[in-house]
Amino acid sequence: MNRRYDVVVIGGGPAGLGAALAALDAGTESVLVVEREPEAGGILRQCIHSGFGLHHFKEELTGPEYAERFVQKAIDRDIDVVPNAYVTGLALDSDDTRLVRVLSERDGLSTIECSSVVLAMGCRERTRGAIRIPGSRPAGVLTAGLAQKMVNMMGYLPGRRIAILGSGDIGLIMARRLVLEGCDVVGVFEILPYSNGLTRNVVQCLDDYGIPLHLSTTVAEIHGRDRVEAITVAPVGADLQPDMSKAWRETCDTLLLSIGLIPENELSQSIGANLDLVTGGPIVSSSMETSLPGVFACGNVLHVHDLVDFVTEEALRAGRFAGQWARGVRRPPDTVSLVPGRNVRYSVPHTLSPDRPHTIYLRCKERMQPCVLRVGDLINKKLSFVVPAEMIRLKIRPSLLDNFYGDRLTIDIDPRD
Amino acid sequence: MCAAVERRMYDVAIIGGGVVGCAIARELSRFALRTVLLEKDAEVGFGTSKTNSGIIHPGHHSSNETLKGRLVVPGNALFDQLHDELGFAFRRIGELTVARDKDEFGKLEEMKALGESKGVPGLEMWDRDKLNREEPNLSRSLVGALHAPSAGVINPYEFAFALIENAQANGLELRVDAPALDVDLRDDHLEVRTPQESVPARFVINCAGVFADRVANMVGLDDFAIHPRKGEEYLLDKRLRGVVRRLIFPVPTAVTKGILIIPTYDGTLMVGPTAEDTDDRYDVTTTREGAEKVFESVRKICPPIDERATIAEFAGLRAASTSGDFIIGPTSVRGFINVAGIQSPGLTASPAIARMVLDILRDEGLSLVENPDFDPTNEPPPRFEQQSVERREELASSDPGFGRMVCRCETVTEAEISFAIDRGARTLDGVKFRNRAGMGRCQGGFCTPRIMEMLAEKLDIPLHEVTKRGGGSWLVIPMESGGSNAEGDGPCSDE
Structure with missing residues (x-):
């Protein structure tokens, strides 16, 4: 150095x-x-x-x-x-x-x-503290990425009977990985009505291994004094609060969290x-x-x-x-700012310059199908579907900006009949 | 008595390594005595002490009619010297008891008079203007406050570790994973049985916290019972740092001292505790209802605090006794001394309790001869991040352990983790509570494997025997035994 x-x-x-x-x-x-x-x-x-x-x-x-x-x-x-x-x-x-x-x-x-x-x-990775799960604080509650490091780098299992909260990609990958190592994976619980991971991972990691994916369901309580002994899971209403009248108990010794990065x-x-x-x-x-x-x-x-x-x-x-x-x-500084509009959670980069080609990455807020992606009046792109879990990548050729003299472009995703 | 028994006879056996047991142990280590402390958990301070709010109370909330009321002011006064000697984190940040209406303001006047009669220093009434100026984020509807500058904050687990470390350096013997299973009465001594051994001692001090009544039962005493009272606490994100600068108390009611806002020593805000009686002596669960109670109460006093800022939560059990007061003293069983029912302000009172126990032991016939080698100080832990640039450069070039960042959220180096393990940390929580490794925003997501490896190396145990906090809190299973044919429970360190 x-x-x-x-x-x-x-x-x-x-x-x-x-x-x-x-x-x-x-x-x-x-x-x-x-x-x-x-x-x-x-x-x-x-x-x-x-x-x-x-x-x-x-x-x-x-x-x-x-x-x-x-x-x-x-x-x-x-x-x-x-x-x-x-x-x-x-x-x-x-x-x-x-x-x-x-x-x-x-x-x-x-x-x-x-x-x-x-x-x-x-x-x-986001941790337990970020989502406030009531109950006890035993060993055996850990992020999916830490479990991945234990299994793939250290040669140890995080537990034998595993529940997974959140359907992020690492959680899905770990569900399959732990089944392959002989663990029982009791299920993946996702608070939203759709998976947070790539579709291919839901198919290849859960469906192919018969691991249940419970949508609109969350972990309402953690049980166990020293080590996780069970969790209470419950379906959630539109307010995302658990409906305890429909709660049930899953016996497990480990709760993996795959709830965002x-x-x-x-x-x-x-x-x-x-x-x-x-x-x-x-x-x-x-x-x-x-x-x-x-x-x-x-x-x-x-x-x-x-x-x-x-x-x-x-x-x-x-x-x-x-x-x-x-x-x-x-x-020279960029001259056009790129602004997330309807059903666009974010887009990167935040500004553009008309003199060269660009690649824009963006995510939608909600699932929508079919739909159309608009960048100001410059682009009208038909898409069969968008989901928040899958990033959208958009190329912009410099010629597109030839006749654009504004300083602001809004990106929208709208429904299409 | 045979010589073998005589040789291993202890002068004093302390049952329970919470802050009270540790404070007594450290006080006894000033004298030429053979003392042992028996702790049921993997480390000291892992029970009620760990979940304490960490407040060093001024003492104006309780009257001199109770023992706890009498011990709190002298206990508070002892913290400056203890802090100087032992180096645990402690700061007097002051406390405000806030009044919501005129009636409550009147009660503050009474509390001020009470405090002054007990010698609580610096008490001062603040009107609304002064309160708004000093704590601008509190509700504007508050009518005034009583300021007590001698209130302080500490990390209670760190206090327990500092006390036991110093006691051990001065000759105390510590046994962990050593719950008292029974206490036998002998002619001239008592024998405490643990899973590992039978410990003979002339005096047994019962500081068993929420289990103190059960330990008393072991010698046939049943004159008090412990009814644990659970308290839930919620730790808030660092972005709320500085929203209040002092401890904030509501005016206490006959039933409870209420929900507090606590700027912890480390600068984060904590809110709580609740107070719910429970029959389960292991129930440290947090609940939806508890969270609602805490935040509903706190919002009224400090509107910017909301539930979504929670980053961690925990609960602890107060060892409340049937009498409602501390139970400290000799018993009808010769040599068996109770130090029980220590609830709030037990942490503050603990140094004064330790001195009181010394007097009791002396009265009961224990001769206290000064330990000529007693050293009251601990070597301070190396805090790399807090050193000057020059000092950090020097440390990192002299010891590669300082060049290896293990916990990046709280910036704790490998050398600091080594130090913690050398000073008695045996678990992940033990490391975390000594130097904050794994306590930050990723909650150990990145550093857990390395800390586990270091514990395994330094304690000379396999990685799968490293635990979160001892007992059955195992963390991993070796792959060979974890396959589809694996049966039975997880590996326990006590197997």
Whole structure:
């Protein structure tokens, strides 16, 4: 590790590695990736199931295989990856210099100078505290991702008889994984009337294994003194409150939570980056630059993705612009803001520039089918259905903006007969 | 008596390692005595103490007619010195008892007079203007408040750990996972039986909290009973930090001291506790009804606080006795001393209770000779994040353990976790309550595996024997035995 780099990337998961490679491709001399785990690769390292890479590599890979391709490229390109390292602080020193304070096992506490920074810290799982389940507080209530790490990285089971609250993708994947390891999975309980995970995961992980998915149902109470002994589950009404008159008890020793992911932006906040309250991630321009000049963001720290392929796509863009910034390229600010309208929960990036093509990622608020996606008067795209669990990706060609002179485009999703 | 028994005879055996048992243990360690503390859980402070509100009360809420009323003011006064010696977190943030109407304001005047008669320092009536100025987020309909600057906050579990650590350093023997199963009366001593051994002692001190009546029953005493009273507490998100700066109490009624707003030592707000009698001595569940009661009451006093800000909740049991007061003293069984019925303000009174127990032991014939090697201080735990940049650089370059961030939410390094385990942490909760590792926003989602590995390494146990808080609170099952042929219950550390 040196004292000075062109670009410092915080986080060595798929987003960080993609950004680091793209920064080199943009002509920078030196890139540092700060990784908190002993190895780069991020959460993909524990995702040993397949289904990764269909878009980016046009083939089906496991999580570790997908990660390995980027790790290998980083090694081939002499990118400095410092493992077991943690960024404790970030500061904007002058227009050209950012200071990154890194704590690492190898080098202790050091301050690195760089021109631009890419935030790629990923996200964390929501916990029990966020949803307030009454009852006792025994061992055996844990997030699905932690259970995944125990099973796939450590070689231990989180329990034998498992209930899963929430139908996020990690929960669905873990339902199948634990059945394959000989556990009983008593069911997946989802408070909403539809699954929060990808349809393919509901089919391949639950339906194929006969695991019941209880929609509009939640865990109303946790029982057990030292370890989970049972849960009370109940259907919910329109107000999402449990109807205790229809509650029943499920015996289990483990409750996995798959109730959502939150971008990890404590570091971004500490330096004053403006955040989007809906995504939980920074507000970014079409070059993936945050409200702080020379600080870029991509991947799950920006908004939670369903597919790593699109993380990579976003990371390559962020890395390219971070690299260009380090080489002194300063782009004029974007001129068009992109505003979520009817049935659009959020869209990223938050602004566009008419001079180049864009890829917009967005999510709907509610399931709708069939429907039409509108971007101002410029795009009218018919879609057979939209669901909140599946991110929508939209390409915008520069020619589309040729005759647009406004400063604001609203995205709407409306029903279609 | 045979020599073997004489050799292993203890002067004092303390049953129960809550803050009261730990405070007594530490006080006894000043003297050349052979003392043992028997704790039923995996670590001290894991029962009622852990769930205490953490308030060091000024003492103007209770009259001198009760023992608890008499011990609270001297107990409060002892905390400055204890804090200096033992290094646990403690800060006097002051307390406001707020009046909603004129009648209540009148009651505050009475409380002020009561407090002054007991020597509570600095009591002051605040009118509406002053209250609005000092605590602008409280309801504008409040008519005034009584300010008590000597009120403080601590983390009660940390207090128990600090006391026992110091007692152990000065010679106390600690046995954990050692519940008293029975107490036998011998000619000139008592024998406490635990699952592991029989512990002979000249004096037995019963600080068994919600189980104190059962321990008293073991020697044939049945003159009091414990009726546990459950309290639920709700911890709020850090974004509400600073909404109130002092402890906020409603004017107490004849039945309860009411629902409080507590700025904890760590800066987060906590609201509670409820007060519900329960027959189940293990019932530490939180309930929908409890949450409603707490937030309904708190909203009236401080409108910005709402239920959706909850990030964690827990419940504890007050060891309320049939008499309603502390029960401290010798009994008809020679050598058996009760320290029972310790409910609020028991945490505040605990140092004064410990001194009182010393006097009782002396009166009962125990000779107290000073321990010449007594060291009243603990080595403070290394708090990496709180050091200056220079000091952090120095630490991280001298010990790679400081270079490894384990809990990133609360920024706790590997060296700090090692320190906690060296000082007695044996469980995930034990680590968490010593240095906050796993207590932050991800609630251990990322750091649990590493902390489990460190506990396994340092305690020399397999990973699947690491527990959340001892007993049957197992965390993982080895894959080999977890296959489809696996039968039986999970692995228990006490198997």
